[in-house]
Amino acid sequence: MTNLVIVESPAKAKTIEKYLGKGFTVRSSYGHIRDIQKKGMGIDIANGFSPNYEISADKKKNVAELKKLAKEAESVWLATDEDREGEAIAWHLAEALNLDVSNTRRIVFHEITKPAIEAAVAAPRTVDMDLVNAQQARRILDRIVGFELSPILWKKIRTGLSAGRVQSVAVRLIVEREKEIEAFEAGFSFRVQGKLVLLDDQGLETGEVEVKRSATFDNEEDATAFLQAVSAANLSVLSLEEKPAKRSPKAPFTTSTLQQEAASKLGFSVKQTMMIAQRLYESGKITYMRTDSVNLSEVAIAQAQQSIESAYGAEYVHVRRYKTKQADAQEAHEAIRPTDFNVQEVTGERNEQRLYQLIWRRAIASQMADAQLMRTSVDIAIDSLPSDKLTAKGEVITFDGFLKVYDFGDKSEEGRLPPMKIGQALQLGSLVARQSFARPPARYNEASLVRTLEEMGIGRPSTYAPTIDTIQQRGYVVKEDREGKPRDYRQITLDVGGIQAETLSEMAGSEKNKLFPTDIAGIVTNFLTKHFGEVLDYQFTAKVEDKFDVIAQGNMPWQTMLDDFYKQFHPKVEAAEDVSREEAGQARLLGNHPESALPMYVKIGRFGPYVQIGDGENDEKPTFASLMPGQKMDLITLDDALELFKLPREVGLMPESYSAQAVDGTLFAVEKGQKLIAKQGPFGPYLEYGPKCYAPIKGFDPLNITLEEAAALVEAKIQAEADKIVKTFPGTDVKILKGRWGPYITDLVTKKNAKIAKDEDALQLSLEECQKRLDEAPEPKKRGRAAAKKAPAKKAPAKKAAAKKTPAKKTTAKTKSS
Structure with a gap:
């Protein structure tokens, strides 16, 4: 060789x-x-x-x-x-x-x-040893921060927590945004918009014009008065302005802009985008996908020019050379682009095709002509309100340019207005004054968090995806959809029949793929901000990145940078040893129980936040209750806490017997008169309807669920248990059950599971074949106490201490099946 x-x-x-x-x-x-x-x-x-x-x-x-x-x-x-x-x-x-x-x-x-x-x-x-040293400095600094901060979190708050220079700052952003949302007080206003009918000189209708009032009203009375004035007024075109405009393409993708656009246009997570881009790069279809640069090479520009001219014509070509705005952009030479602009589509997995198309369109569009527009703006006079007006705006695309390949949803006829002239009359079609509520700051999704981190100079292209993945894996952040809540609003409608006011309802506050901080995220962020403010300071974190860049350029010894940091950081680590566990975990006194006068606290435990009655003094054993889903430690009140101790709650007796039979004859049943008890566990509320028989409560409040609702949930659980059994083998503990991803083989004694292929008929599998697969299957992962025994000896005492101080361990054993 x-x-x-x-x-x-x-x-x-x-x-x-x-x-x-x-x-x-x-x-x-x-x-x-x-x-x-x-x-x-x-x-x-x-x-x-x-x-x-x-x-x-x-x-x-x-x-x-x-x-x-x-x-x-x-x-x-x-x-x-x-x-x-x-x-x-x-x-x-x-x-x-x-x-x-x-x-x-x-x-x-x-x-x-x-x-x-x-x-x-x-x-x-x-x-290049300068680049190596910059990477070494980053790795060493992050190890120091994680190694010295994480044990403090274990001792002072909860075992298993972690901290990191970039991850903790990302969590802080999400926590602080949540605080802004909680503190937001929604005001409202009334916005007027609707349609007017354009008339010619003979009073005939020539078309409809969509109009709105630019300013809003603060209350319903003023909005109604305005509509009343319009109903009796003469309307005419006051001014008319047409002017050309243009829209320019965006620069080719960098790592962060690709992540953002793939999220909004394709629905990809940041991690998914980077995995797919990696495959496209390794197969030679796109250029390197970790870059801060928006630059294209001269060879790439020439190839793009030839491809555009060949496909669309010379008038669509407009050569552009973008320059990276960030002075600290990494050493990558080009933006993300196709390796061959003549290849519009690639073979392979569907999502690879979709991401490649997005990259190709963005890159090719960057070398195409501007889209040419004609924008029209019309002011409509109201003779009874000389100081007020309605406006109409339209936009027509006269030359599509780059929009031919990278369309933002524009349509050539969208917003087009009929021909008009100054003084031309209009008459009422319909106008609506609708109550609109101010929106709180938007929660982050993965793409907007990446954009914010990039704007603040925190992290670099290679760090965004693993950072966002880490904060979710560590339980600081959850990404989920949340349903909105019904909200009433007022609407006043003016049409030829007069004015009508009504109260309508809408769903407000729904969220899709948003990042929500957990309670532990708020506690850790507050603790770190208080005692290690510099590490979590946004500007400090960005300046550290700048220093890595200086090292990469050969202008600073990496040891000097680390020494400067450690001299400030380590004394704060030592000082944090004196912080009490109660202070660090933000245990909060809610007040005294109205009957026993014992103090009531809200605390964080191994399995999440809980409230506690009593402080354990005078040999009195405290009692505990987990918080309900959606309740937050920093917002819960004494009254809220007292409600939690109303559980367990006897909902009533099962009104009728119910049973369901599995394919093997096993009967799942509940008898008439069986007590239905609503409880709260670490995994949420559930119903207990017999010894070791549980049904989860989804979408219901355990404090208010009715007997009818509870009975229906129990019946659904019994039916689901019966439906779960696909096949059994009499005289053995082997069964084929229906799981989330389809049928699977299980042994009820060893707890081992084995897979069944999607194209297999589970009913045709013999006991011998099932046993063989179970023998070859891996041992089940141990959980709870068994898993804890495998932990390093050094960490075991902390786990035991946490278990002693929290009530959830005992509760979990009872409620795990819920």
């Missing part, structure tokens, strides 16, 4: 080996091969922040193989990605394979095409 080329991913390796041909063997490192050792901090702070690196356990076999191939090769080429992360991987490879970093060939390319690969091989360089 003459040349060994090492890339990051196996998919990329296959494509590059095909382009390089004979004399080159291409292998993959499968991403990072080394990281700071997991045991301890892994950083020798006293010795210049020297990191102790180790080869990851799952990469040792691959590294051994690469070592062997490197010894046999005449030349080794490191062809990892062109960003700092890729540069660091190249350096780690050189270190692990005992290569001389000063003369090992390093090649980079922005796209996986034959010309790009050949050009890179023709002009190799060495590993």
